[in-house]
Amino acid sequence: MQAAMAINSLNRPHPSLIPTRSEVGRSDVDTAGKAGCGDCVLGKLCLPRIFTSLSQDSVRGHLNSLVRQNKALLKRKDVLFHQGHEFDSLYVVRTGAIKTVMLDENGTEHITGFHLPGDIVGLDGISTSRYATTAIALDSTSVCTLPFAALEKVASQVPDVQHHVFRIMAQEIQKDQHMMLTLGHRSAEQRLAGFLLRLSQHFQHRHLAADSFRLPMSRGEIGNFLGLAVETVCRILTRFQKIELLQTDGRSVSQLDIAGLKALMSTPVREL
Amino acid sequence: MQAAMAINSLNRPHPSLIPTRSEVGRSDVDTAGKAGCGDCVLGKLCLPRIFTSLSQDSVRGHLNSLVRQNKALLKRKDVLFHQGHEFDSLYVVRTGAIKTVMLDENGTEHITGFHLPGDIVGLDGISTSRYATTAIALDSTSVCTLPFAALEKVASQVPDVQHHVFRIMAQEIQKDQHMMLTLGHRSAEQRLAGFLLRLSQHFQHRHLAADSFRLPMSRGEIGNFLGLAVETVCRILTRFQKIELLQTDGRSVSQLDIAGLKALMSTPVREL
DNA sequence: CGTGCATTTGACTACGCTCAATTCCGGTGG
DNA sequence: CCACCGGAATTGAGCGTAGTCAAATGCACG
Structure with missing residues (x-):
């Protein structure tokens, strides 16, 4: 089972943190899900933090096409994305819970965050085009996929979306800084x-x-x-x-x- | 001296973390500076992280208009922006050094970062429209001002700029997460x-x-x-x-x- | 030249880690 | 359905790292 493989490779320190993409692709998760995500795009359950206050039809259309049918179901311990793999999508947790784990130079695992419904994971991949952490389901979990290239495109066409993405990233920065305080003081x-x-x-x-x-x-x-x-x-x-x-x-x-x-x-x- | 006031109000816990903007405005820093920032916009010294790889004239024009003449000189202990004040600009450190300090609920000071030439400060203000930290010069320091509204506008017109801003914010996220590791482990x-x-x-x-x-x-x-x-x-x-x-x-x-x-x-x- | 903060060093304390042993619980197979 | 196994959780004993308190010295700025 591929998911299990991914987990194992996490447990023993891997000299190369940049494995090839193909071996543990997105195929290890069920991408089918129920069809028709349309009504939840602007709803509270699916993408509450991004799309609040966006309601024009044009925007709605863009966003629907972005996430429609892009759902994935994960079982406990399934890997959503893997540290070092090429970054291409953000994910919004819909149900369940996910942890993001960073493997440092010495092979030690560090949990950088727990992500509950409504949270967004994958932001750390944007800067280097590779995920900086591995995301693992703690429970049965469903997520919406947001292909980042498409999101960027919509963002550049709809200023409101761009603004929201900026805010979401800034929120993450604030959250992390707050965590720094906690750990240090x-x-x-x-x-x-x-x-x-x-x-x-x-x-x-x-x-x-x-x-x-x-x-x-x-x-x-x-x-x-x-x-x-x-x-x-x-x-x-x-x-x-x-x-x-x-x-x-x-x-x-x-x-x-x-x-x-x-x-x-x-x-x-x-x-x- | 207004800057000194700002410092003092930091040292003793201030019940309201959201002071009015006017009293300690940007006027406490020398906004004059030498004219003609044009040639440094794309240079390595001024905005190295943002504008690497951008060279089309149109972009250059946009960016120049963004930062031209928007320089500020700070003396040691001068406040660049104040926690709780309305967010409007990012700043790029050109020379000197800046620390960002967060005052928590209990009135304790926590330094969230040191910022050297090339670093960008103010990102934490984007999410709430208020700066989450106070930025204080550690030395004589000069910064470029990036009015965020203008930056957003350019970003929505020039996909490359948008992409770079995303990357910069994601870099900050990665940096903070790395700091979390350091503090925790x-x-x-x-x-x-x-x-x-x-x-x-x-x-x-x-x-x-x-x-x-x-x-x-x-x-x-x-x-x-x-x-x-x-x-x-x-x-x-x-x-x-x-x-x-x-x-x-x-x-x-x-x-x-x-x-x-x-x-x-x-x-x-x-x-x- | 003095005042006040920054730095350094020492003595002591304590919070939280390590090691170790036991119990608890969940999942798996008979 | 129950027994078993392995990991998770809990509790205890002892120790070490880093914090606190205190005092002396150094240094910068007025």
């Missing part, structure tokens, strides 16, 4: 509290319960992402349970005390 | 080694000595940026001197052992 407790709050917020925005949800990732992945050892993540979670900030059962989190976590966040920070 | 020694190497590389690209240069920022600023205490930065620098990886004299660094530092970087990393 906050304690393990605060990192985890912030992480949970961000997840909670995400679910709230989608009209789901903000205080009780399922984590799509393992403790190990959380730790890797936050720069903490697995054991630290565990210990802090149990500590949080003891002081009633939340309850956990495996990957389920419930009774999240949002105010309490926020209070933790505003605790005196390392001044440095 | 590397030891203090490795962070500092990486920091020095990046500086060294920057100077080398501009045909300056790679193994001997002046740091434009204080130890404290380095520490803040790297998520380390000032004392740690000092201690590691003296340690580096003891093992002959470099020599320091105040802010001057010399005899940088680039290979040695690189070796340090590839030392086993925390697995997490």
Whole structure:
């Protein structure tokens, strides 16, 4: 199975980070999906962040042709794109969850982000024309494909679209900078509290319960992402349970005390 | 002096991070400068990253009109733009150095980046139409101003320009993600080694000595940026001197052992 | 020439990592 | 359907890196 191959090649450090494209092409994911994405292009579920406020028919036409029938279904551990492969598309997560993993020079894996429905993945590939990370599904996940060349074309014809793409990229920059702050200046407790709050917020925005949800990732992945050892993540979670900030059962989190976590966040920070 | 005011308001936590624009406008920097930026628009010194490979006269005209006479000179500690102020322009550092500082909810300062000649600052303002950081000159610094509205207009008319802007923003994303890795997964020694190497590389690209240069920022600023205490930065620098990886004299660094530092970087990393 | 910040060094502390062992859970095959 | 296996999660013990506090020195700017 090709997807499995891709995963394995991730696990053992690969000397050449630029494998050829063909071997693990987009063919390892189901590109069929249900037909007729048309109605979701401007809807909230599919491309909420890009196309809000775009409604002229001409634009709608452009965008529909862009994403129509460009859906893909991924199973857990399927690879959406691979670090070093030629960049050609962005993807919008529709359901499920995706992690992006960077393999550094030494062969160590670093998770650069978790991406939930509405998020866009692949932006890191634009600068070098090669994906800078590998995107892996954490769950059964469906995505919309946005061929970047086509997106650029539409963007150059419709200023609104161009503007939106700029904004989306700038949002990513802000998000990453915020993460830099977190990693550089906050304690393990605060990192985890912030992480949970961000997840909670995400679910709230989608009209789901903000205080009780399922984590799509393992403790190990959380730790890797936050720069903490697995054991630290565990210990802090149990500590949080003891002081009633939340309850956990495996990957389920419930009774999240949002105010309490926020209070933790505003605790005196390392001044440095 | 208005610039000083701006600095002070940074040092003590300001409840409202969105001050009015007028009080500390762009008027606190010398916008005059020498006339005739025309010849540097496509040159290596002024806008190297944006306009490489653009040479058609039409493009040149657009770009010249964009940046001509839009230069500003900053003195040490002058504020180029202020967090929360309305975003309108990007800036290209021509000479000197700039730091971007983010003031978080708790009033703590976090340095999100140092920007040397050729770097672009202000990208973080695009997403919200307000600058997300305050940009402060570390030295006497000159910048080119790129009014963003005008840049967007040119970008929508000239696909090459649009593409370049996308790339520049994606580069920033990659840079920030790399920083996330550094902060989350590397030891203090490795962070500092990486920091020095990046500086060294920057100077080398501009045909300056790679193994001997002046740091434009204080130890404290380095520490803040790297998520380390000032004392740690000092201690590691003296340690580096003891093992002959470099020599320091105040802010001057010399005899940088680039290979040695690189070796340090590839030392086993925390697995997490 | 003095005041104040930057830098350096030392002593001590503590947060979070490592190593190790156990338990829990999910998936797989009999 | 249950037993088994392997990875995930949890908990404990001990340690090390880097932070905190404190003090001395250096340096720049007024």
